[in-house]
Amino acid sequence: MxxxxxxxxxxxxxxxxxxxxxxxxxxxxxxxxxxxxxxxxxxxxxxxxxxxxxxxxxxxxxxxxxxxxxxxxxxxxxxxxxxxxxxxxxxxxxxxxxxxxxxxxxxxxxxxxxxxxxxxxxxYPAGKGAMAAVLGGEMETIQSVLDSVNDETGEVVDAANFNCPGQLVISGTKQGIEAAGEKLKENGVKRVLPLNVSGPFHSRxxxxxxxxxxxxxxxxxxxxxxxxxxxxxxxxxxxxxxxxxxxxxxxxxxxxxxxxxxxxxxxxxxxxxxxxxxxxxxxxxxxxxxxxxxxxxxxxxxxxxxxxxxxxxxx
Structure with a gap:
């Protein structure tokens, strides 16, 4: 069988x-x-x-x-x-x-x-949390960016889904996701796409x-x-x-x-x-x-x- x-x-x-x-x-x-x-x-x-x-x-x-x-x-x-x-x-x-x-x-x-x-x-309050897909980029670089955003802004942004090579989802506060998106692009990530979700799922x-x-x-x-x-x-x-x-x-x-x-x-x-x-x-x-x-x-x-x-x- x-x-x-x-x-x-x-x-x-x-x-x-x-x-x-x-x-x-x-x-x-x-x-x-x-x-x-x-x-x-x-x-x-x-x-x-x-x-x-x-x-x-x-x-x-x-x-x-x-x-x-x-x-x-x-x-x-x-x-x-x-x-x-x-x-x-x-x-x-x-x-x-x-x-x-x-x-x-x-x-x-x-x-x-x-x-x-x-x-x-x-x-978490509606409209205050967010998630985004991160396409491209090395995992070490992405995690380093997330750590720096958490430390420097006091916002929350975590890795939420490890889906497949070159595709990761991040989750956290809206401001944290926006800050991470900008910094990720500066560090060579191809695209950061906001997801149509109602909250910061799979984050702390x-x-x-x-x-x-x-x-x-x-x-x-x-x-x-x-x-x-x-x-x-x-x-x-x-x-x-x-x-x-x-x-x-x-x-x-x-x-x-x-x-x-x-x-x-x-x-x-x-x-x-x-x-x-x-x-x-x-x-x-x-x-x-x-x-x-x-x-x-x-x-x-x-x-x-x-x-x-x-x-x-x-x-």
């Missing part, structure tokens, strides 16, 4: 229409979506299918919507006989990875990520959210995983319940080490890495990390069928 890893997208991959094709074609998915609507006391399904995009993009809506879409796609893959040997997710996507690996039920994860979204929104400014989230996480029924899940914080596989909970709290204010996660997975002789859920953002990042690695994205019946046909071919 082929060895595949599932990777699950995070916030930013949401779009109106997400999950609708799977909903229209699979009873399992329809049941999952209807149960989610009942559980969350709203109509998440209508928001996902009809928008508006602005409301769907709100953190407290985008997070359960992305989790639900990823879990639905993974459930259909399981029905088709596809089982990963390991999983990982980008930020929010780590929850989809944990659901897939049996560490937490979808029923428990949905309200948990909605709360996570609300706490992230409230952790999220620690108030992490403290409140830890209290709620203690009430959650986590179990040991059935297969390794590569954690955002450590880029290493985790299987034990206590370690999972601790890392999920740290994840809120720590950088996402996606490039290292993929590099670690590639050491395990995989036949393919499969992005499960909406969009192809992670597929693009994987290709930049290792251009010859076979990748698939599964988000609708067409992409599902193409992957399953490959998976069941004789090697």
């Amino acid at each position: 082929k060895r595949v890893a599932f990777v699950f997208p995070g916030q930013g991959s949401q779009e109106v229409g997400m999950g609708k094709d799977l909903f229209d074609n699979f009873d399992t998915v329809r049941q999952m979506f209807r149960h989610a609507d009942q559980q969350l006391d709203g109509d998440l399904t209508s928001l996902m299918f009809d928008g508006p995009q602005e409301t769907l993009t709100n953190t407290e809506n985008a997070q359960p919507a992305l989790l639900l879409t990823s879990a639905a796609a993974a459930a259909v893959l399981k029905e088709k006989g596809v089982e990963p040997v390991m999983t990982a997710g980008h930020s929010l996507g780590e929850y989809s990875a944990l659901v897939s690996a049996g560490a937490i039920s979808l029923e428990e994860a949905l309200p948990l990520v909605r709360l996570r979204g609300r706490l992230m929104e409230k952790a 400014l999220m620690k108030p959210a992490a403290e409140k989230f830890a209290e709620e996480l203690q009430k959650t029924d986590l179990t040991d995983t059935k297969l390794p899940v590569y954690a955002n914080v450590t880029a290493a596989p985790v299987t034990e319940r206590s370690q999972i909970a601790e890392l999920l709290v740290q994840q809120l204010y720590s950088p996402v080490r996606f490039q290292e996660i993929i590099e670690a997975m590639l050491d395990k002789e995989l036949d393919a890495i499969v992005e499960v859920g909406n969009g192809k953002v992670l597929t693009g990042l994987v290709k930049k990390i290792h251009r010859r690695m076979k990748t698939f994205s599964v988000q609708d019946t067409e992409s599902l069928q193409a992957f399953v046909e490959w998976y069941k071919e004789e090697s």
Whole structure:
């Protein structure tokens, strides 16, 4: 049997229409979506299918919507006989990875990520925090610039996502991001692109959210995983319940080490890495990390069928 890893997208991959094709074609998915609507006391399904995009993009809506879409796609893959040997997710996507690996039920994860979204929104005043993508430049140079901005201005700016070679995301106060952007360009960085986000995620400014989230996480029924899940914080596989909970709290204010996660997975002789859920953002990042690695994205019946046909071919 082929060895595949599932990777699950995070916030930013949401779009109106997400999950609708799977909903229209699979009873399992329809049941999952209807149960989610009942559980969350709203109509998440209508928001996902009809928008508006602005409301769907709100953190407290985008997070359960992305989790639900990823879990639905993974459930259909399981029905088709596809089982990963390991999983990982980008930020929010780590929850989809944990659901897939049996560490937490979808029923428990949905309200948990909605709360996570609300706490992230409230952790820092609206409009005062920012994030930006840094394209090009050496990591040592970038970190040196961030350190100098922190020291010289008293503002906060941290490395938030290590996505792939030549692509880093920084997070912090609006003034800190602006100062770092100017200084990075002076030091040879090609581009610094502001991101359309509502807060300084994966920076130390999220620690108030992490403290409140830890209290709620203690009430959650986590179990040991059935297969390794590569954690955002450590880029290493985790299987034990206590370690999972601790890392999920740290994840809120720590950088996402996606490039290292993929590099670690590639050491395990995989036949393919499969992005499960909406969009192809992670597929693009994987290709930049290792251009010859076979990748698939599964988000609708067409992409599902193409992957399953490959998976069941004789090697």
